[in-house]
Amino acid sequence: MNIKGQKVTLHDMSLRDGMHAKQHQISLEQMIAVATDLDDAGMPLIEVTHGDGLGGASLNYGFPAHTDEEYLNAVVPKMKNAKISALLLPGIGTVDHLKMAKDCGVTTIRVATHCTEADVSEQHIGMAAKMGMDTVGFLMMAHMVSAEKVLEQAKLMQSYGANCIYCTDSAGYMLPDEVTEKLGLLRAELNPNVELGFHGHHNLAMGIANSLAAIEAGASRIDGSVAGLGAGAGNTPLEVLVAVLDRMDAVSGVDLYKIMDVAEDLIVPLMDNPIRLDRDALTLGYAGVYSSFLLFAKRAEAKYGISARDILVELGRRGTVGGQEDMIEDLALTMAKAKGVL
Numbered sequence: 327m328n329i330k331g332q333k334v335t336l337h338d339m340s341l342r343d344g345m346h347a348k349q350h351q352i353s354l355e356q357m358i359a360v361a362t363d364l365d366d367a368g369m370p371l372i373e374v375t376h377g378d379g380l381g382g383a384s385l386n387y388g389f390p391a392h393t394d395e396e397y398l399n400a401v402v403p404k405m406k407n408a409k410i411s412a413l414l415l416p417g418i419g420t421v422d423h424l425k426m427a428k429d430c431g432v433t434t435i436r437v438a439t440h441c442t443e444a445d446v447s448e449q450h451i452g453m454a455a456k457m458g459m460d461t462v463g464f465l466m467m468a469h470m471v472s473a474e475k476v477l478e479q480a481k482l483m484q485s486y487g488a489n490c491i492y493c494t495d496s497a498g499y500m501l502p503d504e505v506t507e508k509l510g511l512l513r514a515e516l517n518p519n520v521e522l523g524f525h526g527h528h529n530l531a532m533g534i535a536n537s538l539a540a541i542e543a544g545a546s547r548i549d550g551s552v553a554g555l556g557a558g559a560g561n562t563p564l565e566v567l568v569a570v571l572d573r574m575d576a577v578s579g580v581d582l583y584k585i586m587d588v589a590e591d592l593i594v595p596l597m598d599n600p601i602r603l604d605r606d607a608l609t610l611g612y613a614g615v616y617s618s619f620l621l622f623a624k625r626a627e628a629k630y631g632i633s634a635r636d637i638l639v640e641l642g643r644r645g646t647v648g649g650q651e652d653m654i655e656d657l658a659l660t661m662a663k664a665k666g667v668l
């Protein structure tokens with residue numbers, strides 16, 4: 327693989343996807359400390375939002391320690407060079423949330439939909455583009471459909487005004503060949519001025535390999551998290567990716583030692599549990615289950631005595647997708663009754 331000289335924009339997820347792993351309980355001080363050190367390390371883009379995006383604060387998704395507006399107002403003014411992005415899932419986040427984020431100084435809005443539902447992003451993508459924002463379409467759970475289907479949905483987002491399209495491996499299920507196929511088709515068929523991005527989860531330990539495959543196929547934006555702080559087994563660990571890109575003479579602009587220090591000194595002490603590939607996180611990747619279901623399944627295990635692994639496998643079999651978090655407890659209860667443990 328030769329990606330020598332290729333410029334890659336890294337996008338840190340530890341303060342958004344990492345919110346899942348922290349059950350959305352990151353303090354303002356912690357947000358500021360991590361974001362300012364990432365800025366100092368040369369991270370160009372940092373996402374700050376509830377784990378499920380703007381407006382995610384709810385019984386279904388979890389109540390955060392602070393509102394999105396409080397987090398954004400705390401972090402944005404402290405940035406010297408880094409730009410702040412926000413995630414928005416239509417149906418959870420509204421156009422009012424979008425305007426609020428823009429008013430707080432968010433420059434990049436990432437409108438996320440399930441990989442077959444790009445049509446619900448028209449209003450939000452259209453409005454963000456009209457407001458002159460860096461507007462990204464983010465197709466989640468992209469392993470569930472063919473490359474042709476991802477392309478069809480990406481073309482919709484492009485037609486609404488997105489200037490960048492992401493192929494998102496929400497379940498950490500993809501292997502490099504699949505990433506190559508999907509990103510390669512997007513690169514061949516979308517407008518050449520539309521950037522491509524890849525967002526990986528490390529549930530099969532493929533975060534780095536998949537990110538490299540994405541870069542080789544034409545992606546210029548790659549998501550990851552410092553020390554992998556993110557849902558499931560975490561996102562692609564950014565300090566590792568920076569080291570690998572350095573060795574391959576690709577250009578990320580991020581200082582390796584500084585980002586290593588953010589990982590070790592700030593993020594690891596922040597973790598409630600070590601982010602590692604335990605049997606449940608591995609099951610997410612193996613069964614193709616949405617990464618943020620992990621903690622829901624572990625909580626259901628503690629409550630109903632059904633193993634998180636069995637719950638996750640069944641969720642995978644049923645093809646459950648993001649937004650169906652309430653089904654996890656329901657399923658655990660049904661399984662417990664069927665097993666006679668309740």
Ligand SMILES: C[C@H](O)CC(=O)C(=O)O
Binds near residue numbers: 618
């Ligand atoms: C709302 C999700 O957590 C978005 C994401 O990071 C993914 O699908 O992966």
Ligand SMILES: [Mn+2]
Binds near residue numbers: 343525527556557617
């Ligand atoms: Mn994610």
